[in-house]
Amino acid sequence: MFDFPYIPRALEKQLVTPGLAGRAEIILGPRQVGKSTLLNKLAQGKRHLVLTGEDEDDLAVLADPKSYLPLLEQFPYIIIDEAQFVPGIGRVIKRMVDSNHAGCRLFVTGSSSLELAGGMKESAAGRFNTYNLWPFSLEELAAHTSWIEVKRQIQDRMIYGCCPAVVNEPQHAKQYLLDFADAVLYKDLFKLAEMRKPTELVKLVKYLAYNVGSEVKYATVARELGIQNKTIERYVDLLEACFIIKTVPSLSCNPQSEIKLGKKIYFYDNGIRNALIRDFSPLPVRTDAGALWENLFFTERLKHHAFRCDGAEIYFWRTRAKHEVDFLEVLNGKVRAFECKSSAKSKTTSIKAFERAYPETKVAIATPNNIDVIANDERLTD
Structure with a gap:
């Protein structure tokens, strides 16, 4: 049973029926964004079994093929939760898929990249479909209420984010986020990676939180924090693998005038970012x-494209003359450009510079007032 009204997830439509036949369905995403809730809802009313990588008894079952393979005949649905903590998870999935003659639906969740746990590509290649689940999207919240209500609460979403616990219990949002940032955020990373100096990692995360959306140069960060450049790179990769941050590269079609190797870093949820800086x-x-x-x-x-599994890639654009456009989306060879403004304004010199360089692509101004057109993937207009 659910303590709060269930808010449908866009990913449900893809999970109701199997993807490529005979494969496991792997759902990856940050902690506490509703992966288990989604799958329990999907299996509700059906005979199912949940095994978790955070339970010693369940780990003992998953360590022995003689224990877990017979389960395929007993349960139409099997869910392996927090699979990043299951040793040899790639081999487990391979054996279960290859032995699944009863048509059991096998679902696997992870709050870090299962490659971090090791063995997925080598052991289970071709045996799983992968999806990402994020905190609630505004599109999902609007489908549950209305875009009018979503726009009414847009400032709360900018401050407290979209994690299910925040949306369901807004009166406790601040305490939840602070507790999450202190006790849960780094759980997978500390357990799965060798962290000799976790204080350096925490220092880096706070630095990135204060500089969200700014271009990040690892050498500069290393000098300011007193951390080796290679360590910065490794920590950023691990933070991304654990769904804490997301890096956005620059798009460069003209190396003479455009930044080629720049990166921007964003957090998967505004509320988590604000909790980190208190x-x-x-x-x-x-x-x-x-x-x-x-x-x-x-x-x-990010959520919009993840739900559609359309393969879109997101970049930013910046020239050596410091002209910049916030986001470029590349999908099927076509480019869409977005500039974020708190309110609609006339075109800046940067937008004019981009449209001169790429006359086939107009820059759309994205504001809190026109966020609703994202739902239909329409062209944003200023």
């Missing part, structure tokens, strides 16, 4: 309101 101040008094809107818009586009 700032839940109202939007009107904040100096980072623009960065908060940019981070929220980015995550919305």
Whole structure:
């Protein structure tokens, strides 16, 4: 049973029927975004079994093929939760898929990349379909209520984010986010990776939180924090593998005038970012309101494309003359460009510079007032 009204997830439509036949369905995403809730809802009313990588008894079952393979005949649905903690998870999935003659639906969840746990590509290649689940999208919330209500609460989403616990219990949002940032956020990373100096990692995460949406150069960060450049790169890769941050590269078609190797870093949820810097101040008094809107818009586009599994890639654009456009989306060879503004404004010199360089692509202004057109993937207009 669910303690709160269930808010349908866009991913449900893809999971109701199997993807490529005979494969396991793997759902990856940050902790506490509803992966288990989604699968329990999907299996509700059907005979099913849940095994978790955080339970010693379940790990003992998953360690022995003689214990877990017979389960395929007994249960139409089997869910392996927090699979990143299952030793040799790739071999387990391979054996289960190859032995699944009864047509059992096999679902696997992970709050970190299962490659971090090791063995997926080598052991289970061709035996799984992969999906990503993120915190609620504004599109999902609008389908549950309305776009009018979503726009009414847009400042709360910019401050407290879209994690299910925040949406369901807004009165406890601040405490939940602080507790999550202190006790849960790094759980997978500390357990799965060798962290000799976790204080360096925490220092880096806070630095990235304060500089969200800014171009990041590892050498500069290394000098400011006193951490080796290679360590910065490794930590960023691990943070991304554990769904804490997402890096956005620059798109360069003209190396002579455009930045080629730049990176921007965003957090998968605004509320987590604000918890890391201990700032839940109202939007009107904040100096980072623009960065908060940019981070929220980015995550919305990330979710939008993830739900559709369309393969779109997101970049930013910047020239050596410091002209910049926030986001470029490349899909099927076509480019769409977005500039985030807290309110609609006339075109900046950067937008004019981009449209001169790429006359076939117009830059759309994305504001909290026109966020609803994302739902239909329509062209944003200023």
